[in-house]
Amino acid sequence: MKTTTKNSLHIPPQMWAEIKDYLLKSRRGNEEVFCVIFCQRQQISKHETRYIPKTWVVPSADCYEYQTSSGLVLKQDFHTYLLENHLEPELDIVHIHTHVGYGIPDFSYVDDRHESEYAQFISSNFSKKHRLISGVFDQNLQSYQFRIWDKKGRKFQELKFCNLLFDIAYHPKNTDNNLIDDLMFNRQKIFGEGNQKLLNQLKLGLIGCGGIGAIFTELLGRLGVKNWVLIDPDKLETVNLNRMPGATPEMVQQQWYKVHYVKHLIKKIYPQGSSVKTISATIETELAQQEIASCDLIVVATDNHLSRKTAQEIALKYMRPFVCLGTHIDVKSDNTPRMYCRITIPPLGGGWCLMCGNIINLQRAALESAPNEIHNIAASAGYLEGVNDPAVFWLNSICASTAVGIIHGMVSGFMNVDSGIDWIYDFPGSEWRKTDTEYLHNDDCYFCS
Structure with missing residues (x-):
């Protein structure tokens, strides 16, 4: 039986508060907003990998080709800037964006297609095969889902997100x-x-x-x-x-x-x-x-x-x-x-x-x-x-x-x-x-x- 690797993204509370504040301030109305985080991969054990942030960028309004309540597209030169200035050999990429509405959001068909293409691009165009992690939040940045793509951009698996001091999951045990x-x-x-x-x-x-x-x-x-x-x-x-x-x-x-x-x-x-x-x-x-x-x-x-x-x-x-x-x-x-x-x-x-x-x-x-x-x-x-x-x-x-x-x-x-x-x-x-x-x-x- 194959054991699945446990993946987690842990952003410190103070850093997440700053990222969240920048994201909310970058919104003029109820349009979607976007953030990129560059993370270092830590192999905690044979079956556990943790991703920890090193740098992050919240784009300003002039970095978008278009930005609406139903979707967004970043300018190509801004993408190029990010990769040339922030993507170091040992780092992986986290894309976070919001959807309009409240409660746990779902990734859209457009999200699936674009993220699949991007995961394949970053793993095939650089000597270090970088991984793509993606997260989608509701408009208040309260509820979310996260996933991590394979290097071929064909499959993904769930990834745990933590923005608390301790990354602890309680598992009840029925013992005497x-x-x-x-x-x-x-x-x-x-x-x-x-x-x-x-x-x-x-x-x-x-x-x-x-x-x-x-x-x-x-x-x-x-x-x-x-x-x-x-x-x-x-x-x-x-x-x-x-x-x-x-x-x-x-x-x-x-x-x-x-x-x-x-x-x-x-x-x-x-x-x-x-x-x-x-x-x-x-x-x-x-x-x-x-x-x-x-x-x-x-x-x-x-x-x-x-x-x-x-x-x-x-x-x-x-x-x-x-x-x-x-x-x-x-x-x-x-x-x-x-x-x-x-x-x-x-x-x-x-x-x-x-x-x-x-x-x-x-x-x-x-x-x-x-x-x-x-x-x-x-x-x-x-x-x-x-x-x-x-x-x-x-x-x-x-x-x-x-x-x-x-x-x-x-x-x-x-x-x-x-x-x-x-x-x-x-x-x-x-x-x-x-x-x-x-x-x-x-x-x-x-x-x-």
């Missing part, structure tokens, strides 16, 4: 565990049944299973998240026991990997019905990156700049929502401690990232990936501290619990992170400082611009 789950989450019904189902289906990739990551997993797991990919190369040490809930000296003696310890925490909550994949390696390894790319949400809770940089690059490449967690303790000149925790969520699809916002230090990231000889030279020159950062359980708990609350809000829809957030907790001042993310935008950023 359902009753237990219903009782377990009974006091979370205030957030809605749909919210709980999304939490249960969310697949979360956690990079860093230490003092913050372990508490984060315990809290988010009890909120209902059951599907995890855990990445961390380290084993438990005695020094970890002051901040790792449920960790024991016996686990240290038995040289448990941190990923296996955190899996143990999840399995204590869900002996059945959970899926936990553990990788006792760094995020720089190919296997770890492949697994993280398949997740709905990426969270990094490590203590080094290189892993955060790599995690951010994966999130940008595969356009996955991304959360960065960290804490820091230093001592002032009067010997009193100053403590911080930080939760950063860059906007999905770019705008600013950890690198362009200078939230991680690229020099430190480079040194962390350098050979030991370079490391030692840098340390002697004063570029690196000689001791690990101090850590305490309660500060990690503030960071982890706040992040869990934010993620709950993201999934539930009562918290908008489309523009990103950067929150810093300062103790002993006991205050949250919220960065104005407009100042983090950097159009020249190598990574996300």
